[in-house]
Amino acid sequence: MKQTFKYILVFLSFAYLLASCNVMKRVGEDQFLLSGNTTMVNGKKVNTEAINNSYYQKPNGKLLGYPLRLHIYNLARPNLDSILKDKIYNDPKKLAWKTRLLSRKQLDKDVQSRLDFNAWLKKTGEAPVIVDLPKTEKTTTNLSRYFISNGWFDVQTSYSISKTDNRRASVTYFVETGKPYILDSISEKIASPVVDSLYQNFKKESLIKSGEQYKETNFTNERERLTSALRNSGLFHFGQDYITFDIDTIGSSKKVFTDLIIKNRSIRYEDSIARVPFKIYKIKQVNIYTDHTYTNKETETLDSIEYKGYKLYSYGKLRYRPKALTDAVFISKGELFRDLDRSRTYRYLTDLKVFRYPNIEYIENAQDTTLTANIYLSPKKKYDLGYEINVTQSNIQTIGFSLSGGLIIRNVFRGAETLEMSALGSIGSSKDASISQDQFFDINEAGGNIKLTIPRIFFPIRTNKIIPKYMSPSTRISVGATTQRNIGLDKQTLNGTLNYNWNPSKRTTNSLDFFNLQFVKNLNPDNYFGVYQNSYNTLNDISNSIDYNNGEDLTYPGQTDQFINDVLTGNTSITPSDDDFETVSAISERQNRLTENNLILASSFNYVLNKRENLLDNDFSIFRFKFEVAGPLLNTFSRWTGSKKNANDQYEILGVAFSQYMKGELDYVKYWDLGRKNIVAVRSYLGMAIPYGNSNSIPFSKSFFSGGPNDIRAWTAYNLGPGSSQSINEFNEANMKITLSLEERFNVLGNLNGALFVDAGNIWNIADNVNDDRATFSGVDSLKDIAVGSGFGLRYDFTFFVLRGDIGFKTYDPSYDLGERWFKDYNFGNAVYNIGINYPF
Template identity: 60%
Template sequence: MKPQLLKILVLIIISRSLFSCDATKRVAEDEYLLTKNSVTINDKKDNSVAINSLLHQKPNRKIAGIPLRLHIYNLARPNIDSILEEKIYNNPKKLARKTKKLSRKQVDREVEARINFNKWLKRTGEPPTIVDESLTKKSAKRLQDYYINNGWFNVETTYDIDINENHRAEIEYNVETGRPFVLDSISATIKSPVVESLYKKIKNDAVIKKGEQYRTSNFDQERERISSELRNAGVYHFNQDYVGFEIDTIGTNGNVNVDVKIQNRAIRTPDSVRRVPFQIYKIRDVNIITDYTFENRGKPFQDSIRYNSYKLYSYNKMRYQPKALTDAVFITPGEVFKDIDRTRTYRHLNELRTFKYPNIEQIENNDYTLTDTIRLTPLKKFSLGFSTDVSTSNIQTVGLALNPSLLIRNIFRGAETLQISAVGSIGSSKEPKEGDPFFDINEYGLDVKLTIPRLFSPFYTENIIPKYMLPSTRISLAATSQTNIGLDKQTFSGAFNYNWFPNEKVTNKLDVFNVQYVKNLNIDNYFNVYSTSFGNLQDIALNSYNTPSEFILADANGNPILDKSRSNDFINLVLDDSGYASSNPNEYKDVNGIKERKDRLTENNLIISSSFSLIYDERTNLFDEDFSIFRSKLELAGNLFATASSLLGFQKNSNDRFELFDVAYSQYVKTEFEYTKHWDLGKKNVLAMRSFFGIAIPYGNSNSIPFAKSFFAGGPNDNRAWTAYSLGPGSSDTTNEFNEANLKLTLSAEQRFNIFEDLNGAIFVDAGNIWNVLDNTNTEGAVFNSFNSLKDIAIGSGFGLRYDFSFFVFRFDIGFKTYDPFYEVNNRWFNDYNFSNAVYNIGINYPF
């Protein structure tokens, strides 16, 4: 065992022994501290979260086996006010001594501070859980009710309180369920002919089914299902209260006979209630007021349009194309009333991001029809945004950024939004060139995004992607320029994509095309940026190769160094030397690898791709902690132009690649799969897991993946025991500043728990790495050859703290290299497992 692990274990043992006798410090003489609950179901222990959540009393929460919050609470004095009053204010001598050193006001502040600190200890801590037999009886009753609601009608529950020494006690609950009851016959008694007719069509989809075990929750779901189906079939006045169930278990030998009862509509007057059959309602009219405000109510309309049976009104000149609004409205004149149409209308109108929350009023007419009035209050046409940022990094001493933006709503009268964003920043580099100004780093750019709330297409797409899926189109153009940062770059990009939501859980995105052009402006600065590559090259020049004197300079101390300005010439000199290749093959290979990496990272990139992504998200809300998310993406680049280049007979360049606008375009296929799962374990305990697999395969016009499309490993949201870009590829012995490859595999697990109030903790294990596969890299250890390469998966573990600010979570993690593939196969475990080699990560929100 490593010395660090032994120290941690000793610390835990000492802490537990010191705290054990302090746990009952605030437990009265005739009271007992609850230390354990156990539930036995039919002679078998059940520690599941579902069962334990039914118990009214639970032992104090523990961290590493220690009830930390209980001990914090015990540090507080029960009657601090009276103690201080008696100790200071009622003691003239002591008060006199204190007021000699401090003023009376300072003494009062000191006392108040001690009282407030005592309150903080109580508020932060957790009072001891004292055994209360009345609550124990309630817990036993709740266990009994739970099993009755799940079909065990003959269940019996008992409990036993086991009192131990030192004012501690354990409670054991015993449950004997007996035989579960099963649903047998299911009939229906329905008063309204209309409802009876509709029920016959939907009864085969019932949640309650013959032969299944009785569960109360299924009857609740069935009641909700019937109500939803009927309201979406035109029964306007229907709700769940009209659905009831008559249960018969007498003489059925463990079976349950069910009669579904649906009453007539109840019409209440001040003196009586009368019952009438339900009727199906239709939509007579839909009125849309496009510029409603509280001040405008009651005023006459100045403009109106009738479009596809809809009536649109405006207090001023009509500012919207009718189709843009009616496409967002699912309530259709002449159609049967459907509750879901109202819900979809609310959602789609909100997605337009042009109006405040809409108001839909439905008025009942005498002929079983409804008149709907939709009131829309427009948001301001123009919205200005402005943000600033001050930062520092390993590149710059200080950086200042300004990000103004302009949002224009309804720009083409079709509820479109146009967003124009600009970025401008300046910074001071940590290693400025002689003669450069203080702010020698700058970046500026412009980003334009147009969002259209429908599919912008020359084809009719309603049959493929209906409007209830909230389809939208986004067109974007962006350009940025960086100077004095690395190689200096100009980037131009453009995209045309569709988004739609088949249901509440699924999100689809289709990039019809995505164009990205990256131009490097300062290639000569490569070896200043990638200093490790230059260091390796210099080592060969000084110690291995017979380097001509014109390539060698002397530093300030007179030591020989390689002339950095002639690095490219030296590389060509070595690679043209066939004799050196024979006598020093490893060093020759290293120089060739340096050149290949330099050529790849300095070449201009032209990427023209299409992609499709799918997200399946089971979360019901932001606070849901029991869900799964599946993400997938498929991207294809360069195929269209590769086919066109061949058909048109274009000539290839010296590297056997087709060019477009004098740039060799990239051709590859890339796919990604990610699965995230959370388990809510109760008491703010969550087990989270994430897995990721991605691969990008170059072919045709490319033999490698552009840097912007490759994978990297490490960082605060990946394997946290390594910094970003420092891990991999594989087990290769690399010291490059930026390591990347075209295959990635990751698996992470994290146990999250509450410490106190908004402070949470976590322990985690991250595993994964990146490799090269099916490209032009053949570096030993970097290539994924077979499943045997999985032995190079790096494993990091650690712990962290999270503070929840409600609108975001501040995260601090410490990652330790647990299994490091950079070492020899038999010596990879716990080599750098210590705080001096740990990686400290700061992040916002959870990593997954």
């Protein structure tokens, strides 16, 4: 308590210190603090991102309306080094007194620490933004340039400064655009005949079109488009500098006359420059050096082979099947030079993951207009071995040790394949081990996984026409198994996957699980109520309420199973109309669901459209779609073989009823960059899984949950829903989910950022064996059970990752009765504190 009071006192003292600082402390008597910018365009206020980016001066940033960084800056003392020098070092008496208390070295260190802290205040804070006339005039120039670049050539700009008695001032910028200029005739002046001929093929896609308003960005983008198109048509020496636009606005007709000018190629000699027409270049030869290194670059090659027009060289025995390498090269003998082929070759060779970044160079043949392409490959090590040892502790484990290791073998079958083998082993001691008759290490797990990645589609039928190699197709085959013994249900799992990946475009990723096999066997289902204590306590309370076990607690599994059976068969005083009967029935259904063995054979397709250009792009969207279907093959097999159904009318394979369901997911994320490190992000998610045929419910591993640091942050994971039910379960899950999130992110100071957020959503059961109306989605009316959480957070950007802390408050809680759901537990005592890595979406 004393420690908490200490922290509160420090915080209040710091807050008082900031609040008592005069915001005008560092503003001179004849200076004015900038309080705001306004731009009036043709008499109307405009506040777009482009306008904001034109301001040379912007007011000091604020956190929730408070200029925190300005106050921090004001805490720093100007010219502190001179002050300390005059007060200490230039005063012999004070210096002598100081050095008697401290050594000279300690004194210097103390002075330097004060200087460092003062410098930190300046760096962390933000100097007051003083209205500066030259910068204000530069802003008007920026505004003029912006409107001129978008076709308003007659734009007029001015400004006025409104000053107050407390030395604050705001600037208003006035823009009169006039009428925009429209593109009229567009003519071409192309010097090289071959370029002129090619241009006629590209002309119809031109971004500069007669009748449209002049925009400078269209001319810039047209230059880039033409350069790319011509360099992908054999013009090896062509560059963007050869393209210019001559723009004429003669007269007062507000029309723009444009000449597209493409010059001849320039060749620079020692004392002159010659202009010659461009020529189309073809690839004469492609050489692939398969094991190029700095040490052997001067060594004569010992092995070479020609395969489908390619020449492959090696400094020892060729370690790769030729087809594996030539399939990764898009530069072909006899074809035109294309920049696109070079970039695709770079990407595909890198994606093989058996070479370091390749080097591609073109050598011009002087005798003709041909090129020799040399591709230099530097192999990575064939074998990589890694391991990791961990010591862990948790609320159920006093101590645990784990050892994991992995072996990577590259080019395992000489086709640039990568084989990864990993294994995991762990032992631990539960908190009950010391009082148990069992061995001390009563928790253990062992498992292994093998994954083979093939850099092409591995399929009996040729797929080159459907998925061409420029899409970087790959195949992943994996098999894994684990067995674990803990204080839970204990499990054995077996999984196998055949997966295909390809990228139709730079922004699009497709993934197909041709099949995904999962088998889960619970080894200790009798310990169910030992794991799920909430369910046990509820069941035990109902038993005691009717004195079922003579006032004694139920033991499990014997007495708990017997009590459930007696209730459901009418052998107790509890009737089907009682609430306790429904509770016991729900506990029984969940017990059967979570202790049943699972056999899942599923196929799924995953589509991702990511419009983010790079890590610095904060104005983009991401769309994800996934569809999964499980069980139809096993169902067909069971019918064809005449398999009999069990007592629950289900087919079984190896004694396990296989799952059959369809599952779909839609996920959309959108970012808006508002400037000055202010970003608004929105996420919407809809997921639904429908059991059919051999199943009346979804496997637990395939169901949806709500809550947690990346979901509805006002609830912990698995703690929300389903619907408006007041669930007693440790893990709440269902087969339908809706999530909506809105978050504003802003800079606080330095690398510290803040966020305000609102999350909404819930899970429900639909078309399965759950009969609780409160947990079931019944249409639009069920949307009233969408939970709402709101809160705030802080994030520190370490560049390579973001450490995130969020506090979520239950704003609308559907577990309460209608009319009592808003702000029922809206306080810090019932808040959820989340810690996460990187952003939630």
